[in-house]
Amino acid sequence: MPHKFNAARRHKFEKTRYRITNWSDYNESLRLRGDITVWLSPEVEAAWRAERRRTRGGQPVYSDLAITVCLTLGMVYKQPLRQTEGFVRSLVKLMGLDIRVLNYSTFSRRGTGLTLSMKSRAEQDGPIHLVVDSTGLKIFGEGEWFQNKHKTKAKRKSWRKLHLGLDLVSGDIVCSDLTKDDVGDPTALPDLLHQVDADVTRFIADGAYDGDPTSSLLTARFGVGVEIIIPPPKTAVLSSDADGNPTLRDQRIAAIHLGGRMAWQVSSGYNQRSRGETQMGRWKIVIGPKLKARSFPNQKTETKIGTHILNKMTGLGRAKFEVVA
Known part of the structure; x- marks a missing residue:
């Protein structure tokens, strides 16, 4: 992972401290969730x-x-x-x-097949800064405690892959999808983008989305002005036309070679992808790490309802931060 490149020297970096500026309102929103x-x-x-x-x-x-x-x-x-x-x-x-x-x-x-209406963003001001990530949700298999206690052979656990698209501006989940474990992240991306009904000016994702198909899809869907922030692998090389006509991927590779990967993460805003990972952790704490439904259509409905629940909680109130040190 890119954030581990300087893991041996991270103790030299001073940790930024934040303070919540709307604590009373945010505290009341936490009460309203119950x-x-x-x-x-x-x-x-x-x-x-x-x-x-x-x-x-x-x-x-x-x-x-x-x-x-x-x-x-x-x-x-x-x-x-x-x-x-x-x-x-x-x-x-x-x-x-x-x-x-x-x-x-x-x-x-x-x-099964329940249709849930997503809240439209057509009347909201401002474009979307989209962060896309995925995680696994278990549907079958014993846990590690059961295997260690009874000395049983570990079975292959069945799971589904949950894909979420988070808007950094509003904090809402604007797109979600549930696929089987054999579906890759770039393959599920077209269905996610089809759910977005507003302009996207910034797209942030991890290295799993790196490649020309993703860049071409985003450019065709949101125009050439969309800012794509996807880290290339450390073994990435420049294209043959990088000198005369560099692509967006060539520009990212050149920036990393010039200033280092950590500096590119800060300058490009890639570090904001951590908010997408936080949303995944929030899902597993509030909704749960396991699906209850048995059939795949009901599981898709379950994840859609989970998306509505998290957006409802976000609408009750969000914490506002400011840097203090």
Whole structure:
């Protein structure tokens, strides 16, 4: 990894200290994340039942909003589907809402292919500074403790790959996707960019996205003015036309050869990619490192709901920092 190039001399670098400038507001937003009225309000009652459709077939009883609300509550409080049904039933009773709570089997059946509307950024000011990263979510396999205690042979654990796109300006996750473990990061990038409905002026990603296909895709999608910040490998060489017509990758390689990789990270803003890694850690703490759904379509719905949960928490309030030393 690029940040380890000077690991032997990192003790000489003075660590920057920060101070939160809006502590009272940020502290209150942390309290609101545990407020149950954030997740279920009386306005849900009007849209709880599904609208009657005019096509053939059985009529749905519950709307997609009802399914989303119940699945969201189950993910926030980390409950299985049966316990989620009981939780929503008691919550509806306490709030005095005149609605019928759906069965846990309906959660699983309607969760397949559930369409979730992403919040549009069309009316927001300013372009997006996009940071893309991926991580693994487990779906099968015993843990290390089980293997060490019972001296069992380690099985090949099954997992999915979660791809997230974070906007550095707003702090929201603007695109997300779940793929199988054999799908590479550059392969999943087109579907991620298709979800972005605003201009992207800066794109930051790790070395897995290095290559002409990624640069060509970003240029075709957002124009030649997009700033692409992807570190080339240490064995990268200049192209044959680097002297007369250098590419963006040639410019990055030349800058690293001239001032070093650490200096390039600071000057280019590549160090802000750490916020994408922080978002992955936040996902695994708040949502969890493991998927509960068994089928792949339901797993994709689960990750979409997890994205909405994190964006909802971000909308309650964010910490603002300033450098003090």
